[in-house]
Amino acid sequence: MDESEELVNRFGEHRQHLRAVAYRMLGSPSEADDAVQEAWLRLSRSDVRGVDDLRGWLTTVVARISLDALRSRRHRREEPLGPHLPEPVVARDDGTDPESEALLADSVGLALLVVLDELAPPERLAFVLHDVFAVPFDEIAPIVERSPAAARQLASRARRRVRGAPVPAADRAGQRRVVSAFLAASRDGDFDALLAVLDPTVVLRADREVPPGAPREVRGARAVAARALDFSGPARTARPVLVNGSAGAVLGPHGRPFAVMGFTVTEEDRIAEIDVVADPARVRRLDLPGVDGHRD
Secondary structure: OOHHHHHHHHHHHHHHHHHHHHHHHHOOHHHHHHHHHHHHHHHHOOOOOOOOOHHHHHHHHHHHHHHHHHHHHHHHOOOOOOOOOOOOOEEOOOOOOHHHHHHHHHOOOHHHHHHHHOOOHHHHHHHHHHHHOOOOHHHHHHHHOOOHHHHHHHHHHHHHHHOOOOOOOOOHHHHHHHHHHHHHHHHHOOHHHHHHHEEEEEEEEEOOOOOOOOOOEEEOHHHHHHHHHHHOOHHHHOEEEEEOOEEEEEEOOOOOOOEEEEEEEOOOOOEEEEEEEOOHHHHHHOOOOOOOOOOO
Protein backbone atom coordinates (compact mmCIF):
# COMPACT_ATOMS: atom_id res chain seq x y z
CA MET A 1 0.00 0.00 0.00
CA ASP A 2 1.51 3.37 -1.01
CA GLU A 3 1.39 6.50 1.14
CA SER A 4 -1.55 8.13 -0.68
CA GLU A 5 -3.69 4.98 -0.43
CA GLU A 6 -2.91 4.69 3.26
CA LEU A 7 -4.02 8.31 3.77
CA VAL A 8 -7.31 7.60 1.98
CA ASN A 9 -7.93 4.62 4.25
CA ARG A 10 -7.07 6.54 7.40
CA PHE A 11 -9.42 9.36 6.40
CA GLY A 12 -12.18 6.84 5.65
CA GLU A 13 -11.93 5.52 9.21
CA HIS A 14 -12.97 8.93 10.52
CA ARG A 15 -15.43 10.05 7.82
CA GLN A 16 -18.63 9.20 9.71
CA HIS A 17 -17.36 10.94 12.87
CA LEU A 18 -16.45 14.04 10.86
CA ARG A 19 -19.85 14.08 9.17
CA ALA A 20 -21.53 13.88 12.56
CA VAL A 21 -19.51 16.86 13.81
CA ALA A 22 -20.30 18.90 10.69
CA TYR A 23 -24.01 18.06 10.74
CA ARG A 24 -24.38 19.17 14.34
CA MET A 25 -22.57 22.37 13.45
CA LEU A 26 -24.37 23.15 10.19
CA GLY A 27 -27.76 21.40 10.39
CA SER A 28 -27.58 20.36 6.74
CA PRO A 29 -26.50 16.95 5.38
CA SER A 30 -25.32 18.46 2.09
CA GLU A 31 -23.29 21.18 3.82
CA ALA A 32 -21.87 18.59 6.20
CA ASP A 33 -20.71 16.51 3.23
CA ASP A 34 -19.12 19.62 1.70
CA ALA A 35 -17.27 20.32 4.96
CA VAL A 36 -15.96 16.74 5.11
CA GLN A 37 -14.84 16.93 1.48
CA GLU A 38 -13.01 20.19 2.19
CA ALA A 39 -11.33 18.52 5.18
CA TRP A 40 -10.11 15.76 2.88
CA LEU A 41 -8.68 18.31 0.44
CA ARG A 42 -6.83 20.05 3.26
CA LEU A 43 -5.54 16.73 4.55
CA SER A 44 -4.32 15.70 1.10
CA ARG A 45 -2.32 18.95 0.86
CA SER A 46 -0.81 18.65 4.36
CA ASP A 47 2.12 16.77 5.79
CA VAL A 48 0.61 14.87 8.73
CA ARG A 49 3.40 12.37 9.27
CA GLY A 50 4.08 13.95 12.66
CA VAL A 51 0.41 14.00 13.70
CA ASP A 52 -0.24 11.33 16.33
CA ASP A 53 -4.00 11.96 16.66
CA LEU A 54 -5.37 12.21 13.12
CA ARG A 55 -8.98 12.06 14.34
CA GLY A 56 -8.38 15.08 16.57
CA TRP A 57 -6.56 16.94 13.80
CA LEU A 58 -9.41 16.32 11.37
CA THR A 59 -12.05 17.22 13.96
CA THR A 60 -10.38 20.59 14.41
CA VAL A 61 -10.24 21.13 10.65
CA VAL A 62 -13.94 20.31 10.19
CA ALA A 63 -14.82 22.54 13.14
CA ARG A 64 -12.97 25.48 11.61
CA ILE A 65 -14.60 24.91 8.21
CA SER A 66 -18.04 24.70 9.83
CA LEU A 67 -17.46 27.80 11.94
CA ASP A 68 -16.48 29.76 8.84
CA ALA A 69 -19.60 28.50 7.05
CA LEU A 70 -21.86 29.55 9.94
CA ARG A 71 -20.31 33.01 10.06
CA SER A 72 -20.64 33.39 6.30
CA ARG A 73 -24.27 32.28 6.48
CA ARG A 74 -25.08 34.93 9.07
CA HIS A 75 -23.15 37.62 7.20
CA ARG A 76 -25.05 36.94 3.96
CA ARG A 77 -28.35 36.77 5.86
CA GLU A 78 -29.30 34.05 3.41
CA GLU A 79 -32.16 32.73 5.53
CA PRO A 80 -35.59 34.38 5.10
CA LEU A 81 -37.29 36.16 7.97
CA GLY A 82 -39.00 33.77 10.32
CA PRO A 83 -37.87 30.51 11.93
CA HIS A 84 -34.93 28.71 10.41
CA LEU A 85 -35.37 24.97 10.02
CA PRO A 86 -32.41 22.63 9.66
CA GLU A 87 -32.41 20.13 6.82
CA PRO A 88 -33.46 16.76 8.23
CA VAL A 89 -31.96 13.34 7.75
CA VAL A 90 -34.77 11.16 6.36
CA ALA A 91 -34.61 7.36 6.43
CA ARG A 92 -36.82 4.31 6.05
CA ASP A 93 -38.94 3.40 9.03
CA ASP A 94 -38.44 -0.34 8.66
CA GLY A 95 -34.77 -0.83 9.57
CA THR A 96 -34.02 -2.54 6.25
CA ASP A 97 -31.72 0.05 4.72
CA PRO A 98 -28.10 -0.04 5.98
CA GLU A 99 -27.31 3.25 4.25
CA SER A 100 -30.21 4.93 6.02
CA GLU A 101 -29.09 3.50 9.34
CA ALA A 102 -25.63 4.97 8.76
CA LEU A 103 -27.18 8.36 8.03
CA LEU A 104 -29.25 8.18 11.20
CA ALA A 105 -26.09 7.58 13.19
CA ASP A 106 -25.01 11.08 12.11
CA SER A 107 -28.35 12.71 12.91
CA VAL A 108 -29.58 14.52 15.98
CA GLY A 109 -33.09 15.49 17.04
CA LEU A 110 -34.65 18.36 15.09
CA ALA A 111 -35.73 20.09 18.30
CA LEU A 112 -32.10 20.27 19.43
CA LEU A 113 -30.91 21.46 16.01
CA VAL A 114 -33.46 24.29 16.06
CA VAL A 115 -32.02 25.46 19.39
CA LEU A 116 -28.45 25.11 18.12
CA ASP A 117 -29.34 27.31 15.13
CA GLU A 118 -30.28 30.08 17.55
CA LEU A 119 -26.80 30.14 19.10
CA ALA A 120 -23.95 32.36 18.07
CA PRO A 121 -21.46 30.34 15.95
CA PRO A 122 -18.71 30.25 18.65
CA GLU A 123 -21.26 29.09 21.26
CA ARG A 124 -22.46 26.35 18.97
CA LEU A 125 -18.95 25.16 18.25
CA ALA A 126 -17.91 25.14 21.91
CA PHE A 127 -21.02 23.20 22.93
CA VAL A 128 -20.89 20.68 20.08
CA LEU A 129 -17.20 19.93 20.41
CA HIS A 130 -17.09 19.75 24.21
CA ASP A 131 -20.49 18.43 25.29
CA VAL A 132 -21.10 16.09 22.35
CA PHE A 133 -17.61 15.00 21.30
CA ALA A 134 -15.62 15.56 24.53
CA VAL A 135 -13.03 17.87 22.97
CA PRO A 136 -11.09 19.68 25.76
CA PHE A 137 -11.50 23.45 26.06
CA ASP A 138 -7.75 23.84 25.61
CA GLU A 139 -8.23 22.58 22.04
CA ILE A 140 -11.45 24.52 21.42
CA ALA A 141 -9.98 27.85 22.53
CA PRO A 142 -7.69 28.42 19.49
CA ILE A 143 -10.53 27.64 17.07
CA VAL A 144 -12.83 30.34 18.52
CA GLU A 145 -9.86 32.65 19.28
CA ARG A 146 -10.64 32.81 22.99
CA SER A 147 -8.98 31.65 26.18
CA PRO A 148 -9.92 28.20 27.52
CA ALA A 149 -11.92 29.89 30.30
CA ALA A 150 -13.83 31.97 27.74
CA ALA A 151 -14.47 28.86 25.63
CA ARG A 152 -15.87 27.17 28.72
CA GLN A 153 -18.24 30.13 29.19
CA LEU A 154 -19.40 29.86 25.59
CA ALA A 155 -20.32 26.22 26.13
CA SER A 156 -22.02 27.04 29.43
CA ARG A 157 -24.25 29.67 27.82
CA ALA A 158 -25.13 27.28 25.04
CA ARG A 159 -25.88 24.51 27.54
CA ARG A 160 -28.45 26.68 29.32
CA ARG A 161 -30.26 27.26 26.02
CA VAL A 162 -30.11 23.61 25.01
CA ARG A 163 -31.74 22.49 28.26
CA GLY A 164 -34.97 24.06 27.03
CA ALA A 165 -35.24 21.77 24.00
CA PRO A 166 -37.87 19.02 24.31
CA VAL A 167 -36.46 15.50 24.50
CA PRO A 168 -37.99 12.86 22.18
CA ALA A 169 -39.47 9.76 23.79
CA ALA A 170 -37.19 6.74 23.64
CA ASP A 171 -40.00 4.42 22.49
CA ARG A 172 -40.09 4.82 18.71
CA ALA A 173 -43.19 2.59 18.43
CA GLY A 174 -44.96 4.92 20.84
CA GLN A 175 -43.87 7.88 18.72
CA ARG A 176 -45.39 6.24 15.66
CA ARG A 177 -48.71 5.69 17.42
CA VAL A 178 -48.94 9.35 18.44
CA VAL A 179 -47.95 10.61 14.97
CA SER A 180 -50.44 8.22 13.32
CA ALA A 181 -53.16 9.50 15.64
CA PHE A 182 -52.28 13.09 14.72
CA LEU A 183 -52.39 12.38 10.99
CA ALA A 184 -55.67 10.45 11.30
CA ALA A 185 -57.26 13.30 13.26
CA SER A 186 -56.02 15.75 10.65
CA ARG A 187 -57.48 13.66 7.81
CA ASP A 188 -60.81 13.35 9.64
CA GLY A 189 -60.96 16.99 10.65
CA ASP A 190 -61.28 15.92 14.29
CA PHE A 191 -60.26 18.97 16.32
CA ASP A 192 -60.72 17.31 19.71
CA ALA A 193 -58.62 14.31 18.69
CA LEU A 194 -55.86 16.68 17.59
CA LEU A 195 -55.91 18.43 20.95
CA ALA A 196 -55.62 15.03 22.67
CA VAL A 197 -52.17 14.38 21.15
CA LEU A 198 -50.75 17.91 21.30
CA ASP A 199 -48.77 19.30 24.20
CA PRO A 200 -50.35 22.54 25.49
CA THR A 201 -47.15 24.44 24.57
CA VAL A 202 -46.64 22.73 21.19
CA VAL A 203 -44.96 24.75 18.45
CA LEU A 204 -45.31 24.21 14.69
CA ARG A 205 -42.65 25.65 12.40
CA ALA A 206 -42.53 25.65 8.61
CA ASP A 207 -39.81 26.87 6.27
CA ARG A 208 -42.40 28.48 3.98
CA GLU A 209 -45.96 29.75 4.19
CA VAL A 210 -48.21 26.68 3.92
CA PRO A 211 -50.88 27.47 2.80
CA PRO A 212 -49.88 30.83 1.26
CA GLY A 213 -50.33 33.64 3.74
CA ALA A 214 -50.27 31.37 6.79
CA PRO A 215 -47.80 32.16 9.60
CA ARG A 216 -44.63 30.11 9.51
CA GLU A 217 -44.65 29.61 13.28
CA VAL A 218 -47.67 28.75 15.42
CA ARG A 219 -47.71 28.13 19.19
CA GLY A 220 -50.24 26.49 21.49
CA ALA A 221 -52.39 23.37 21.09
CA ARG A 222 -55.54 25.06 19.81
CA ALA A 223 -53.67 27.17 17.25
CA VAL A 224 -51.63 24.19 16.01
CA ALA A 225 -54.74 21.98 15.83
CA ALA A 226 -56.42 24.63 13.69
CA ARG A 227 -53.41 24.70 11.35
CA ALA A 228 -53.38 20.89 11.21
CA LEU A 229 -56.86 20.98 9.73
CA ASP A 230 -55.35 22.78 6.73
CA PHE A 231 -53.37 19.57 6.10
CA SER A 232 -56.42 17.30 6.03
CA GLY A 233 -56.01 16.68 2.29
CA PRO A 234 -52.21 16.29 2.21
CA ALA A 235 -52.36 14.07 5.32
CA ARG A 236 -54.11 11.43 3.20
CA THR A 237 -50.88 11.02 1.22
CA ALA A 238 -48.61 10.73 4.28
CA ARG A 239 -46.09 7.91 4.34
CA PRO A 240 -44.13 7.06 7.49
CA VAL A 241 -40.40 7.73 7.60
CA LEU A 242 -37.81 8.44 10.24
CA VAL A 243 -36.85 12.09 10.48
CA ASN A 244 -33.61 12.48 12.41
CA GLY A 245 -34.30 9.18 14.12
CA SER A 246 -37.86 10.03 15.21
CA ALA A 247 -41.26 9.24 13.72
CA GLY A 248 -42.11 11.50 10.81
CA ALA A 249 -43.94 11.60 7.50
CA VAL A 250 -43.46 12.50 3.85
CA LEU A 251 -46.48 14.23 2.31
CA GLY A 252 -47.39 14.12 -1.36
CA PRO A 253 -48.73 11.74 -4.01
CA HIS A 254 -46.40 9.02 -5.26
CA GLY A 255 -43.36 10.47 -6.97
CA ARG A 256 -44.26 14.06 -6.06
CA PRO A 257 -43.39 14.65 -2.38
CA PHE A 258 -43.88 18.26 -1.39
CA ALA A 259 -43.24 18.28 2.36
CA VAL A 260 -41.46 16.41 5.15
CA MET A 261 -42.88 16.58 8.68
CA GLY A 262 -40.71 15.91 11.71
CA PHE A 263 -42.34 15.37 15.11
CA THR A 264 -40.94 15.59 18.62
CA VAL A 265 -43.05 13.27 20.77
CA THR A 266 -42.41 13.43 24.52
CA GLU A 267 -42.47 10.64 27.10
CA GLU A 268 -46.00 11.82 27.98
CA ASP A 269 -47.14 10.79 24.46
CA ARG A 270 -47.73 14.37 23.41
CA ILE A 271 -46.37 16.19 20.39
CA ALA A 272 -44.17 19.06 21.57
CA GLU A 273 -42.83 20.23 18.19
CA ILE A 274 -43.75 19.83 14.53
CA ASP A 275 -41.22 20.93 11.92
CA VAL A 276 -42.37 21.12 8.30
CA VAL A 277 -39.86 21.33 5.45
CA ALA A 278 -41.91 22.39 2.44
CA ASP A 279 -39.64 24.66 0.42
CA PRO A 280 -39.53 22.94 -3.00
CA ALA A 281 -35.78 23.42 -3.46
CA ARG A 282 -35.03 21.98 -0.02
CA VAL A 283 -37.39 19.02 -0.51
CA ARG A 284 -35.69 18.20 -3.81
CA ARG A 285 -32.30 18.24 -2.05
CA LEU A 286 -33.43 15.72 0.53
CA ASP A 287 -32.65 12.05 0.06
CA LEU A 288 -36.10 10.49 0.53
CA PRO A 289 -35.73 6.68 0.80
CA GLY A 290 -38.57 4.54 -0.39
CA VAL A 291 -40.34 7.45 -2.11
CA ASP A 292 -41.06 7.07 -5.81
CA GLY A 293 -38.77 9.34 -7.77
CA HIS A 294 -36.15 9.29 -5.00
CA ARG A 295 -33.61 6.76 -3.82
CA ASP A 296 -34.92 3.25 -3.11
